[in-house]
Amino acid sequence: MGISRPPVVPLLVLLALGACAQGSVSPPEPAGYREENYRSPVPLTLRGAVVLDTPGLAERLADRRVLLIDVLPREPxxxxxxxxxxxxxPPHEGIPGAVWLPNVGHGRPPATVLAYFSDSLERLTAGDTGRALVFYCRSDCWMSWNAAKRALSLGYRHVFWYRDGIEAWRAGGHPLVILSPFGEGAK
Structure with a gap:
């Protein structure tokens, strides 16, 4: 009589699947804005916006009417x-063609930053709330999620969120350029 052994391969497959699922857990969308731990896993969705991956962003950027907005904060x-x-x-790298609106992705920005954000969008879109806007920052960064959500609350109707951020853009072999803050820049 042989010794009974547990099936090793199916067990290893289950463990591997569990580890993969555990590492890719995304939180649900909060009701409001994220106000802390901005560099942490982000939701898969943003109600009212379209989430883009890297090929989707590259396709969108072929349409010159799309306004690409980098919301990474200014280095203090x-x-x-x-x-x-x-x-x-230090120089701020961004995706070619992007406009850098620093510091606008915080959960509770000061009134001056909120005014800078809404005034900048107004100027950049010439008041066209139907203009396509794409927001990004870094991977696992809530600031672009917050900024896209805030644009929706301001009445912009075609909002896109590049969830994977600048690291995925670079990893996809796409170029980066040095950006300067738009206007006065939120300080």
């Missing part, structure tokens, strides 16, 4: 910078 100066020292932030 070092906390103990002497008053007589000049702060030179």
């Amino acid at each position: 100066p070092p906390p103990r910078l002497a008053p007589d020292n000049v702060w030179m932030p």
Whole structure:
């Protein structure tokens, strides 16, 4: 009589599937804006918006009427910078053709940043709330999710969210360029 052994291969397959599923868990959409832990897993969806992957973004960008918006925050100066020292932030890389609206993706931005966001969208779209807007920042970054949600609340009807962010764009072999903040830039 042989010794009974558990089926190893099916068990390994189940363990591997469980590990994959565990690593790719996305949270549900919150009712409001994300206000903390901005660099953490993001939802798969954004109610009212279309979620784009890298090929989808590349296809959208072929349409020159699409407005691509980078919402990654501006790099802050070092906390103990002497008053007589000049702060030179590092260059900000973004997707070619994007407009950089820094700091507009926070969950509760100050009124000045909210005004900068809405005024910038108004200027960039010439008041056309039907203009297609694509928001992005980094992978697993809630700031682009928040900004896209905020654009929807301002009445923009064709909002897209590039969920995978600049890292996926770069990994797809696409170029990056140096961007400067639009207008005065949210400080």
